[in-house]
Amino acid sequence: MSKKKNRPHGHYCKICGEYKANEKFSGKGHAAHICKACSSLSAAEKAEAMDMNRLMSFPMRRLSESEKKWLKAKMKDNCPEVADMAKEVYNICFPHAECNAMKKQLIINILSFKVHTEVYDRYGDMEMADCLFTIDRKSRTLTMTDFHTDSGEQSVVLDGGKMAKLLRYIVHTLEIFMWEQDYCLNPDGDDFFTDILLKEGIYVDDLGEKGEALPEEPEGRPSWQVHIEYSNHTVQDISGFDDYLPERPEELYLSFMEYFESDYEIL
Ligand SMILES: [Zn+2]
Structure with missing residues (x-):
């Protein structure tokens, strides 16, 4: 997954999270904030790209309950790439998360x-x-x-x-x-x-x-x-x-x- 620099003048694609020139969007895609490249993706691929996108820009602060819930759910995502990224983000947000592994052994x-x-x-x-x-x-x-x-x-x-x-x-x-x-x-x-x-x-x-x-x-x-x-x-x-x-x-x-x-x- 390539990560381009944000270009503030472009148009934002909510799937890949990139700013792209207007011609990279169809008329309909422009309104929906989905670029041409992303609009050809399957629904599952779109969801995965959006998850990755959200994970990569996840806030590094005290998380709300719903953010925490979402992140925890993503750690069990069917897509291994998403699950791995979610675990990585979780470990950053929760430095004590290694305790989670310990949890299984805690009786x-x-x-x-x-x-x-x-x-x-x-x-x-x-x-x-x-x-x-x-x-x-x-x-x-x-x-x-x-x-x-x-x-x-x-x-x-x-x-x-x-x-x-x-x-x-x-x-x-x-x-x-x-x-x-x-x-x-x-x-x-x-x-x-x-x-x-x-x-x-x-x-x-x-x-x-x-x-x-x-x-x-x-x-x-x-x-x-x-x-x-x-x-x-x-x-x-x-x-x-x-x-x-x-x-x-x-x-x-x-x-x-x-x-x-x-x-x-x-x-
Ligand atoms: Zn896109």
């Missing part, structure tokens, strides 16, 4: 997810959430402790397939291992989260007095925290200090809550 053994902020419930009502979820892959147990009520720890045991599916969703769809980068968070000391888990009762009850014991957290109590242990012995601790749950932590929260709704049996 969560243990996960804790703590939420202490206002959330929307599935009906769109705001409510204060103060709870802890845990997952243990080996025992296939999902637990929830709601600190707002005295109901204690509730747990469900998922069948093997459902547990595997849930864990895959957390890694592959929610990309939990990327949250640190995605949400620009204050990295925690490794022992911070563990300490909270161990001292949970004390911490919740005596927050005011214990607050000064955590000087490394200038913005106060995290609104959410995850602790993940993978089968490859990687451990991640990630916390957010916004006064709301960002998109994917919220999705995780809602998907966990589904298991503890009264109509659990439909799942």
